[in-house]
Amino acid sequence: MQVEKTRQAKMRDLIGQVIEKLLLFCAIVSILVVFLIIAFIFAQGWPVIQKYGVSHFLFNLEWRPLADPVQFGLLPMIAGSFAVTFGALLIAVPLGICCAIFLAEFAPQWAAKRIRPGVELLAGIPSVIYGFWALMTLVPFIMQNFGGRGLSILAGSLVLGIMALPFIINIAEDAIRSVPREYKEGSLALGATHWQTVRYVVLPAARSGILAAIILGMALTLGETMAVILVAGNAPVIPDSVLDVVRTLTAHIALEMGYATGEHSQALFVAGMVLFIVIMFLNSIALAIYKRSGAN
Amino acid sequence: MRTAVKIEEAVARIILWVSGIIILSVLFFIIFHIVSNGLLAINWEFLTEPPRAMGREGGIFPVIVGTIYVVGVAVLLGAPIGVMAAIYLTEYAQKGKIVRTVRFFVETLAAVPSIVFGIFGFLFFVIYLDWGWSILSGGLTLACMILPVVIRTTEEALKAVPDSHREGSLALGATLWQTSYKVILPSALPGVITGVILGIGRAISDAAAVFMTAGMAALVVPTSIWDPARTLTVHLYVLASEGICFERAYATATVLIVVVLLLNFTAHWLINLMMKKQRI
Numbered sequence: 001m002q003v004e005k006t007r008q009a010k011m012r013d014l015i016g017q018v019i020e021k022l023l024l025f026c027a028i029v030s031i032l033v034v035f036l037i038i039a040f041i042f043a044q045g046w047p048v049i050q051k052y053g054v055s056h057f058l059f060n061l062e063w064r065p066l067a068d069p070v071q072f073g074l075l076p077m078i079a080g081s082f083a084v085t086f087g088a089l090l091i092a093v094p095l096g097i098c099c100a101i102f103l104a105e106f107a108p109q110w111a112a113k114r115i116r117p118g119v120e121l122l123a124g125i126p127s128v129i130y131g132f133w134a135l136m137t138l139v140p141f142i143m144q145n146f147g148g149r150g151l152s153i154l155a156g157s158l159v160l161g162i163m164a165l166p167f168i169i170n171i172a173e174d175a176i177r178s179v180p181r182e183y184k185e186g187s188l189a190l191g192a193t194h195w196q197t198v199r200y201v202v203l204p205a206a207r208s209g210i211l212a213a214i215i216l217g218m219a220l221t222l223g224e225t226m227a228v229i230l231v232a233g234n235a236p237v238i239p240d241s242v243l244d245v246v247r248t249l250t251a252h253i254a255l256e257m258g259y260a261t262g263e264h265s266q267a268l269f270v271a272g273m274v275l276f277i278v279i280m281f282l283n284s285i286a287l288a289i290y291k292r293s294g295a296n
Numbered sequence: 297m298r299t300a301v302k303i304e305e306a307v308a309r310i311i312l313w314v315s316g317i318i319i320l321s322v323l324f325f326i327i328f329h330i331v332s333n334g335l336l337a338i339n340w341e342f343l344t345e346p347p348r349a350m351g352r353e354g355g356i357f358p359v360i361v362g363t364i365y366v367v368g369v370a371v372l373l374g375a376p377i378g379v380m381a382a383i384y385l386t387e388y389a390q391k392g393k394i395v396r397t398v399r400f401f402v403e404t405l406a407a408v409p410s411i412v413f414g415i416f417g418f419l420f421f422v423i424y425l426d427w428g429w430s431i432l433s434g435g436l437t438l439a440c441m442i443l444p445v446v447i448r449t450t451e452e453a454l455k456a457v458p459d460s461h462r463e464g465s466l467a468l469g470a471t472l473w474q475t476s477y478k479v480i481l482p483s484a485l486p487g488v489i490t491g492v493i494l495g496i497g498r499a500i501s502d503a504a505a506v507f508m509t510a511g512m513a514a515l516v517v518p519t520s521i522w523d524p525a526r527t528l529t530v531h532l533y534v535l536a537s538e539g540i541c542f543e544r545a546y547a548t549a550t551v552l553i554v555v556v557l558l559l560n561f562t563a564h565w566l567i568n569l570m571m572k573k574q575r576i
Contacts, residue, residue, distance in 0.1 A: 012471060019473045023384035026377045027394070030447070031401040033440045037408065037416045044419060098315035106312050117564065118320045124556050125326070126501035128529045129549050132536045133326050136333075162322055169319075195305040223409025225504040226529070230536055250411045254504055257415065272415050276408070283407040 041276065044269035048072065051263075057270050063236040065256070065264040072267040074274060076236045080153075080246035081275075083239060084228060085221045087157025088164055092221075093214055095161075096168030100213075103169070104176040105198050123166035131230035134159040139231055148243035151233035156246065159227050164217040171216060171290075175209020176202060212290035219282040223275065225250035249275045327553060334550030337543050343551075347515050351531065352541045356548055358517040362431070362525030363500065365518055366510055369435025370442060370499045375492045377439070378446025382491075385447070386454040387462075387476045406444035413441050414508035422509055429524040434510025441505060442495035449494055453487020453570070454480060486570040493563045500555060503529035528552050 049057070052072060060073025099119075103112055138158055143150030179202050187197040203210075225248075233245025234255060247255075249271050257268055345355035381398070389395045417437030427433045457480050465475040481488065511524030512534060518525045526534075528548055535545035 016471050016473050020384075020388060023380050023388055024394075026380035027384040027389070027398045029377050029381065030398060030405050030443055033443070034401050034404050034408075036420060037412065040416055040419045040424070041412070095315050095318060098312055099319050102312035102316045106309060107316060111316060115316050115320060117560075118323050120564075121557070121560055122319070122323050124497055124501070124560050126503065126529050126552055126556065128503045128533050128536075129330065129552060130326070132532060132545060132549055133329060135536055136542070137329060162326075165319060193301060193305050195308045196301070199308075219407060220409075223407075223411065225409070225411040226533060230533070250409065250504070253411055253415060254508070257418065257508060269415065269419075272412055276412050279407060279409060279412075280404065283404070287403060 038276075041269055041272050044266055045273045048263055048266040049270060057267070057274070061238060065260070065267060070263065072263075072270070074249070074252075074271055076238050077247050077249045077252045077271065078274065079238050080232070081222055081248040081250070083153050083246060084156040084160060084232060084248055085218055087153055087242065088160035088221045089214065089218060091158065091161030092164040092168055092217055096165050096213070096217070097172050097210060099165070100169045100172035100176055100210075101198060101203070104173045105194070105202065119166045119169050122162070123170075126226075127163060127224060128226040128230070130159050130163055131227035134227065134231045142243070146243055149233060149245065151231055151245050152243045153232070153239055153246050154242045156228045156232040156248075157242070159231055160221045160224055163224060163227060164221050167220055168213045168217040171213035172206075172210045175206040175213065175290075178209065179205040208289050208292060212286040215282050215286035215289070219279045219286065222248075222282070223250060223279050225254050229254055330546060330549045330553055333543075334546035334548075337547035338550060342547055346517070347531075347544075350540055351515070351535050351544055356528070356531060356544075356551070358515055359526050359528055359531045359548070360551075361517050362510070363527040365431045365521065366434045366438065366506060366525055366527055367496060367499045369431060369521065370438035371492065371496055373436065374439035374442040374495055374499075375446055378443050378491070378495070379450050379488055381443070382447045382450035382454060383476050383481070386451055387472065387480060402444045402447050405440070406448070408441075410441065410502050410504040411508075413437055414505040416440075417505060417509035427522070429509065429511030430522050431510060431518055431525045432521040434506045434525065434527075435521070437505050437509045438499045438502060441502065442498050445498050446491045446495045449491030450484075450488050453484040453491065456487065456570075457483050486566040490563050490566045490570070493559055493566070497556060497559045497563075500527075500552070500559070501529065503527070503533050506530055507533065528555075 057072055057074045058078070059075060060071060061075050062071035062073045063076060064071040099115070103115060107115065134155055138155045139150035139152075141150075142148070142152060142155055146154070183201050183205055184197055187201040188194070192200070228248050229251040232248060232251065234247045234251050235245045236247045236252065237245075239246045253268050253271050253275075257265070260268055342355040343360065344357050346358050347356060348354035385395055385398060389398075414437065417433060417440075421427050421433035421436055422429055425433075461479050461483060462475055465479040466472070470478070506527050507530040510527065510530075512526050512530050515526065528551060532545055532548045532552065535541055535548065
């Protein structure tokens with residue numbers, strides 16, 4: 001009887017250990033995937049970087065992968081990505097922060113109950129639908145009212161701005177909500193109005209969380225592909241105005257990867273590296289700010 | 297001076313209200329525009345017939361099947377791994393180096409844009425493992441992509457289970473795994489399922505990663521996981537970017553929106569269910 005029990009207990013311990021190892025493995029999969037992504041993409045891009053040098057890619061205006069001599073300048077695409085992202089933030093930041101303040105401080109419950117699911121849904125709509133919608137509505141509208149082909153930085157900025165909204169709203173609202181109650185109560189007790197309290201007490205206290213929201217929104221917008229590819233026109237040249245066509249880094253990879261071979265394909269992986277490094281950089285800054293702000 | 301304060305307060309309130317209204321209107325306008333243009337083109341034939349003439353005529357049946365396969369592979373692999381990772385992080389690992397490291401990498405993975413997953417999946421699954429453009433390659437790429445969503449949501453759900461449940465179970469002599477599996481997981485189930493649904497939503501919405509890994513030319517019903525497949529999002533992208541047929545594109549977009557809405561409502565309903573349960 002005694003022996004039987006210990007054997008059972010041993011078995012149970014063994015199973016427990018196996019399961020723990022299995023769970024640990026599952027937890028480590030995420031780490032593994034990140035390393036695989038870095039290893040594979042960087043290994044592909046490295047040979048051409050060694051051959052032509054970093055500045056050939058970063059400070060070169062010519063993208064002529066099939067010419068002789070080849071030109072792998074990514075600068076037009078980098079400029080394009082930042083132009084569209086900057087435009088998107090011009091729309092999404094003020095609107096998103098206003099909406100976050102509204103939801104956190106002023107909205108009556110019935111309004112918040114309608115807006116919050118709406119924001120969630122906005123985050124859930126596939127990016128290709130945003131792109132298609134913009135292609136059918138914004139692009140003809142811009143063409144008729146402002147001239148040009150309609151496919152433009154403006155169209156790309158508008159659609160990416162809408163897409164960045166839910167993320168900025170969610171994080172900014174969290175940041176505003178995590179401002180300690182006492183701050184607000186103190187201000188209100190001193191006779192400040194609700195708006196004065198928000199403007200002079202709550203928003204300054206939530207500053208770093210809101211900044212994190214903006215940077216995360218920027219990282220997200222830089223990485224967006226399918227919406228911007230449908231409305232930006234995709235010519236690899238430096239744009240002159242907001243009505244010019246533009247090609248982003250993401251669109252650049254998506255458009256040419258299908259038929260690229262040899263060094264051309266490797267140069268596209270360099271574009272992937274640039275995108276990855278910039279986004280990871282922004283993301284870690286945002287996370288560091290967010291953690292320090294104490295929001296959860 | 298007092299009136300200036302009052303005017304500022306009033307103006308601020310109006311601006312904030314307007315911002316909320318703008319956001320709801322944009323959402324409404326997008327959905328209305330797509331659905332009102334697409335609904336009439338959807339009929340039984342559209343849902344059950346294969347496309348003809350590159351998608352200009354016929355339906356989207358192979359595309360629906362392809363979407364189910366690719367998303368199915370992603371969820372079958374991504375969801376269990378994600379849930380188990382979350383169990384490890386909340387139930388097994390004490391707050392320490394492992395948890396911090398894993399969480400950092402989960403955050404990193406969440407920030408990787410879908411096109412980067414796409415080129416990674418293309419290099420690793422399609423070329424290095426030589427699986428070609430296939431449902432398996434696409435599904436596994438998406439599985440990597442939905443991991444962070446599943447892990448984070450599941451972790452939240454597991455953390456919300458009161459410690460008294462854990463202590464009670466452990467005090468009765470149950471092992472850590474028995475406690476996790478039979479006590480914690482069942483009471484966190486709605487939250488865990490919400491995480492899986494959010495993962496499905498992310499997988500269905502993606503286009504950039506799928507079209508580089510699952511292929512886009514296939515317009516026949518796939519028969520095995522080694523076949524290429526085209527998902528709804530990729531089909532919509534092809535129809536729209538090549539200007540093949542906007543009527544069919546609207547209809548495809550409408551099908552996508554309906555699926556996303558259904559997933560969204562289910563997740564919402566489950567979250568409400570969980571909140572009610574916790575209050576009792």
